[in-house]
Amino acid sequence: MNLAVTYLGLPLHSPIIVGSAPFCGDLEVCRALEGAGAGALVMGSLFAEQLGPRQPSRSRRSQTTAAPAETDAFLRPGKYQFSPGEYLRQIARLKKCLQIPVVASLNGRASGTWADCARQFEDAGADAIELNPYQVVTDAVRSSDQVELEILQMLRSVTAAVDLPVAVKLSPFHTSLPQFATALDLSGAAGLVVFNRFYQSDFDIELVGPLPRLRLSDSSELLLRLRWLAILSPQMRGSLACSGGVHHAHDVVKAILAGAHGVQVVSALLKNGPGFPASLLRGIEAWMTAHGHSSLDDFRGALNLRRCPDPAEHERAGYLRVLQDWRD
Numbered sequence: 001m002n003l004a005v006t007y008l009g010l011p012l013h014s015p016i017i018v019g020s021a022p023f024c025g026d027l028e029v030c031r032a033l034e035g036a037g038a039g040a041l042v043m044g045s046l047f048a049e050q051l052g053p054r055q056p057s058r059s060r061r062s063q064t065t066a067a068p069a070e071t072d073a074f075l076r077p078g079k080y081q082f083s084p085g086e087y088l089r090q091i092a093r094l095k096k097c098l099q100i101p102v103v104a105s106l107n108g109r110a111s112g113t114w115a116d117c118a119r120q121f122e123d124a125g126a127d128a129i130e131l132n133p134y135q136v137v138t139d140a141v142r143s144s145d146q147v148e149l150e151i152l153q154m155l156r157s158v159t160a161a162v163d164l165p166v167a168v169k170l171s172p173f174h175t176s177l178p179q180f181a182t183a184l185d186l187s188g189a190a191g192l193v194v195f196n197r198f199y200q201s202d203f204d205i206e207l208v209g210p211l212p213r214l215r216l217s218d219s220s221e222l223l224l225r226l227r228w229l230a231i232l233s234p235q236m237r238g239s240l241a242c243s244g245g246v247h248h249a250h251d252v253v254k255a256i257l258a259g260a261h262g263v264q265v266v267s268a269l270l271k272n273g274p275g276f277p278a279s280l281l282r283g284i285e286a287w288m289t290a291h292g293h294s295s296l297d298d299f300r301g302a303l304n305l306r307r308c309p310d311p312a313e314h315e316r317a318g319y320l321r322v323l324q325d326w327r328d
Contacts, residue, residue: 001285002295005039007239007262008128008165008190010101012039015252015284015296016277019243019264020045020105020130020169023274024090025081027097032274037281040101041094042130042264046087048108050080051117084117091124101127103167109135114154115161122162131158132169134196144175152187165190169243171198172224181232191239193264194225194232216267221245226258233259234306247271249283259301 005015017040018033024043033041082090087104094102104126106117118129133151151168159166166188172195174180181192197217204211222245233240242255243264255263269276293299305311 001288003281003284005261005296007040007241008103008167009239010040010127010165012101012262013037014039014277014281015256015260015262016280017241017262017264018042018269019266020107020132021266021270022081023269024094027093029274030094030098033269033277034098034100036275036277038100038277039262040103040127041098042103043087043091043094043105044081045105045107045132046082046084046117047080048106050084051108051113084120088120088124091121091126095125095127103128103130105130105132107132107134109133109150115157118158118162118164118166122164126164128165128167128190129158129162130167130169130193131155132196134169134171134198136198148174148180148183152183155184155187155189159188167191167193167239167241169193169196171196172228173198177228178231178235182235185236185238189238191241191261192232192236193241193243194228194260195244197221197244216270217245217247218267219245219247219251222251222254226254229255229258229260230304230308233301233304249280249287252280252284253287256296256300257303259304261300 003014005012007015007017014037016038018030018038020042022044023029023033024041030041091102091104102125104121104124106114106121106129114131121129131154133154135147137147155166155168168184168189168191170177170181170184170192184192199212200215202211202213203209222242225242225244229240229242239261240259241262241264242258242260243266246252246255246263246265247268252263265277265280268280272279288294288298291299301307
């Protein structure tokens with residue numbers, strides 16, 4: 001049974017990719033993940049706020065100083081998993097103890113010293129870079145074109161600075177996602193990660209303030225990813241990774257049917273431990289055997305927009321049918 005894939009131009013022995021999370025801080029855990037069959041490891045992010053003075057919130061730039069509550073909300077340098085220098089040293093440590101590719105991750109708004117940081121990732125030995133332009137647009141003056149142009153400029157600055165393959169972790173909240181994904185593809189992205197899980201703030205009604213709370217994903221989040229992977233996969237030249245909602249072997253199979261080259265797993269590993277990739281791979285092999293497939297290439301994209309029996313299901317037809325048949 002051949003479970004090998006090519007992701008970002010890198011050969012992986014399995015489609016299971018450890019997504020960006022704190023796992024990279026423990027070398028023994030990373031070895032266990034590799035031993036259980038993980039094909040690659042994405043490091044937890046280095047954040048743009050660690051690389052220089054923090055820019056004020058775009059919605060408050062008319063003020064001369066930030067309010068104390070806003071300033072206190074950002075972490076002090078010692079609270080991050082790694083300082084910038086330690087992050088680079090950890091890349092070197094991971095490369096020394098692992099055989100699988102190590103992907104460095106950079107997280108922040110579109111402006112910043114991305115190219116310099118990317119060069120340092122490359123010098124430290126990273127096999128690829130994942131850019132995570134995480135931003136919540138709150139300024140009514142900024143257009144969607146401006147937001148996307150900044151991300152494209154960020155990508156171009158990084159791809160011009162390094163020889164490494166670069167992936168972009170996408171948000172689902174773009175007006176025309178296929179158009180933007182195509183622009184990223186043409187601007188040098190070796191792959192796209194679908195999608196970023198946005199932090200959703202709860203409210204504390206006693207203290208009357210935002211309440212930070214981490215909620216792990218579940219398989220219901222996979223549905224959004226499947227739809228857009230199926231739409232994007234016929235249109236992309238580069239790799240596609242599914243991120244969010246992968247908890248079972250059948251979730252992995254679904255993502256590959258939609259056109260994914262790999263699946264990023266985080267919440268399921270936090271719940272089940274570093275040996276969990278082995279369980280996923282056994283389940284994939286069992287499904288492939290039952291359906292007469294010997295490699296992942298046999299069925300990748302079989303349900304994408306171009307190849308599925310009824311492409312209209314990815315557009316309005318399925319939506320209309322569900323609304324009318326909800327009692328069934």
